[in-house]
Amino acid sequence: MSESSLRLVWVYPDLLSTYGDQGNALVVERRAVQRRVPVTRVDVRSDHAVPTSGDIYLIGGGEDRPQRLAAERLRRDGGLNRAVANGAIVFSVCAGYQILGHEFINDLGRPEPGLGLLDVVSTRGEGDRCVGDVLADIDPQLGLPPLTGFENHQGITHLGPTTRPLARLRVGRGNGTGDGTEGAFNDTVFGTYMHGPVMARNPHIADLLIKLALDVNALPPVDDQWYDALRAERIAAAVQPA
Ligand code: GLN
Helix, strand or coil: CCCCCEEEEEECCCCCCCCCCHHHHHHHHHHHHHCCCCEEEEEECCCCCCCCCCCEEEECCCCHHHHHHHHHHHHHHCHHHHHHHCCCEEEEECHHHHHHCCEEECCCCCEEECCCCCCEEEEECCCCCEEEEEEEEECHHHCCCCEEEEEEECEEEEECCCCECCEEEEECCCCCCCCCEECEECCCEEEECCECCHHHHCHHHHHHHHHHHHCCCCCCCCCCHHHHHHHHHHHHHHHCCC
């Protein structure tokens, strides 16, 4: 990572950017700039190589077919795996989360290899799609307030021994396994089912990624009143659905 600026990479906006997930890039960028950290944001379309020199990579959700195409291209490209080997941070949402695991079930009903960056395997849920507002307590190790988000997925994600659940559910289906977990993380790679976009609902996650990238323990405070209002509204909706 360069000393003074943050290289933010938004992976495959043409294939993976449902439910406003591009907002995640906007929020990370904005919160870095508010701390006077210069940001270079690169949006990498799926017909381009993924740069290996980024500090933070964001990857969003997608429909089943674009998800398969994205997995094929990311495997062939290899850039995201090389970036993680170099210490990069990755934050992934829904289809992106499934792609980072070892395997998921693709749109043809067949097992599709993922990138193996998270020790998770995704299958297809037999029951209803998981849809709705979610509220969950983030792993205390990360020191963050509750996670709020919106989920819409058929996939179910099983965690392996070298990954930890990102959060424990209060409301919603999360990983969908019925074990009360939502998302997964290891040292530098994070996955969640939360759209919203998740960074707009949980700006402290954006701050966590920035802190990890800059290798600092704290960032100067910024005015969070709009985020707080959105959080309060969505948490109330999750706890007491209309
Ligand atoms: N296609 C995947 C699923 O349904 C991911 C959906 C999404 O990214 N919203 O599980």
